[in-house]
Amino acid sequence: MLNMAWDGEGPAELDDEFREGGDTVEIEIDSGDDEPPSDSDDDGQDVDQEAMEGGMESEDDEFQGINHSLASVDHKEPVLSVAISPVNRQAFVTGGQDDVAVLWALEEVMFGGGLKAVERCRLLGHTDSVNVVCFSNDGQYVATGSYDASIKIWTAATGALLHTLEGPAKEVEWVIWHPKGHAILAGSADTMAWMWWAPTGKLMQIFAGHAQSVTSGCWAMGGKLICTGSEDRSVIVWNPRAGTPQQHIKNLHESNVITICSHPESPIIVTGSEDAQGKVVQIETGRVLATLAGHQESVEHVAFSNATGGSILLLASAGMDGRVQIFDGKTFDTRCVLKDHVEKGGITVFKWLPSAMSAFLCTASIDRTCRLFNALTGQCVNTLRGHIDTVLCLDVMLVDATDGTANQQVCVVTGSDDKTCKVFVSPLIPGAAPSESAPAAGASVAPAGTGGGYNAGAAPPAVPTSMSNDSPA
Numbered sequence: 001m002l003n004m005a006w007d008g009e010g011p012a013e014l015d016d017e018f019r020e021g022g023d024t025v026e027i028e029i030d031s032g033d034d035e036p037p038s039d040s041d042d043d044g045q046d047v048d049q050e051a052m053e054g055g056m057e058s059e060d061d062e063f064q065g066i067n068h069s070l071a072s073v074d075h076k077e078p079v080l081s082v083a084i085s086p087v088n089r090q091a092f093v094t095g096g097q098d099d100v101a102v103l104w105a106l107e108e109v110m111f112g113g114g115l116k117a118v119e120r121c122r123l124l125g126h127t128d129s130v131n132v133v134c135f136s137n138d139g140q141y142v143a144t145g146s147y148d149a150s151i152k153i154w155t156a157a158t159g160a161l162l163h164t165l166e167g168p169a170k171e172v173e174w175v176i177w178h179p180k181g182h183a184i185l186a187g188s189a190d191t192m193a194w195m196w197w198a199p200t201g202k203l204m205q206i207f208a209g210h211a212q213s214v215t216s217g218c219w220a221m222g223g224k225l226i227c228t229g230s231e232d233r234s235v236i237v238w239n240p241r242a243g244t245p246q247q248h249i250k251n252l253h254e255s256n257v258i259t260i261c262s263h264p265e266s267p268i269i270v271t272g273s274e275d276a277q278g279k280v281v282q283i284e285t286g287r288v289l290a291t292l293a294g295h296q297e298s299v300e301h302v303a304f305s306n307a308t309g310g311s312i313l314l315l316a317s318a319g320m321d322g323r324v325q326i327f328d329g330k331t332f333d334t335r336c337v338l339k340d341h342v343e344k345g346g347i348t349v350f351k352w353l354p355s356a357m358s359a360f361l362c363t364a365s366i367d368r369t370c371r372l373f374n375a376l377t378g379q380c381v382n383t384l385r386g387h388i389d390t391v392l393c394l395d396v397m398l399v400d401a402t403d404g405t406a407n408q409q410v411c412v413v414t415g416s417d418d419k420t421c422k423v424f425v426s427p428l429i430p431g432a433a434p435s436e437s438a439p440a441a442g443a444s445v446a447p448a449g450t451g452g453g454y455n456a457g458a459a460p461p462a463v464p465t466s467m468s469n470d471s472p473a
Helices: 011-020 049-054
Strands: 071-074 079-084 091-096 101-108 115-123 130-135 141-146 151-155 161-165 172-177 183-188 192-197 202-208 214-220 225-230 235-239 244-249 257-262 268-273 278-282 287-292 299-304 314-319 324-328 334-338 347-352 360-365 370-374 379-384 391-399 409-416 420-427
Touching (some): 071 101, 079 409, 079 420, 091 130, 091 409, 101 141, 141 172, 172 214, 214 268, 225 257, 235 268, 268 314, 299 347, 314 347, 347 391, 360 391, 360 409, 370 409, 379 420
Parallel strands (some): 079 130, 079 391, 257 299
Antiparallel strands (some): 071 420, 079 091, 101 115, 130 141, 141 151, 151 161, 172 183, 183 192, 214 225, 225 235, 235 244, 257 268, 268 278, 278 287, 299 314, 314 324, 324 334, 347 360, 370 379, 409 420
């Protein structure tokens, strides 16, 4: 039996328990008969020939020449995942379809202000696309997941490879860290979810019960339970200790379950599916509490806001129809619908801002933009432009304002099909959006490949050295 301390212990106590062994079991996997991982580099995005050959800009492109980013870095292929360190806010990591992950550091440009991103370490060793990168919640480790069916654990401080976590027979679909320690959970196309103890590399549990690829997963009830969603249209609620299902909710959707999230306090999860619906499920009983309708295409992402104290808890769902639907996080009534992406492009992912600004979220879209929204008012605060192809991923953090006021700014790090990762810094107040014009002559522009220009006449943002203590959404 897997002896994990799930009842509120901090990372130190979890580390001690696994280091001492106790009743924990290390699982040995005989991989001799495993089906080899797919050779495909397909990241699930359809890119037409025009976009592959020259991006999506054209002579009459409304975004042509507009670049709000302050720094930019390159991969040889599309950037599939990005993550900002929760403890060192000048550090971020990218993962690409070129089979490589890279640790970067944000630095200030000495003359003219602005930012540049400097390569710290290349995380090499994967043999297929690196589709997931993520920091542990204490910032000590970086995990990279790949279509080569492996996960690698690296030390964030040095980029040294600590362990290669093996077991899955097919592509790794997603990876998440335990919210209170160094257990790591992943879902695979081999129909199973897997859990390891990252500091030792031990495989602690296998969750077998789905009939098709495990496409999504989350920790529920503060990490006491695990919930997984699958292409088999079902959701399973797991006991992490025993690896057994407590609820198997079959035929929850009419098509693949794409995304899943957990309520921050209650035994409730929310799912999103290719059937254009979301479902609110009570995981102790398996009962569907609400069906979230309103989308016309697949629901790509669902997430609760990072509300704390007396803040209003919100729930958002985003879809390929370009809509973001905002719901009350307790009653699940619709509060507003954000339509700025509609008829421009579907939404690939979004992130809620940390708790100090928990009513704001940032979207990434096929329309090549990221947009900042105030979900309470339904207002689009800023549109961030600079990519020339689909924005596939993003992460966010708060930074101090540069005008001496209490107005917060947000730093948005994005990855795109255009093979770049870009860094944007934007105010969170309407009317303070970046100028929608190309950098003029004399504007500060960092060296090619490592930096990006900002608009002449605009005050350069501060390098993000003084960050909120809140973790990124």
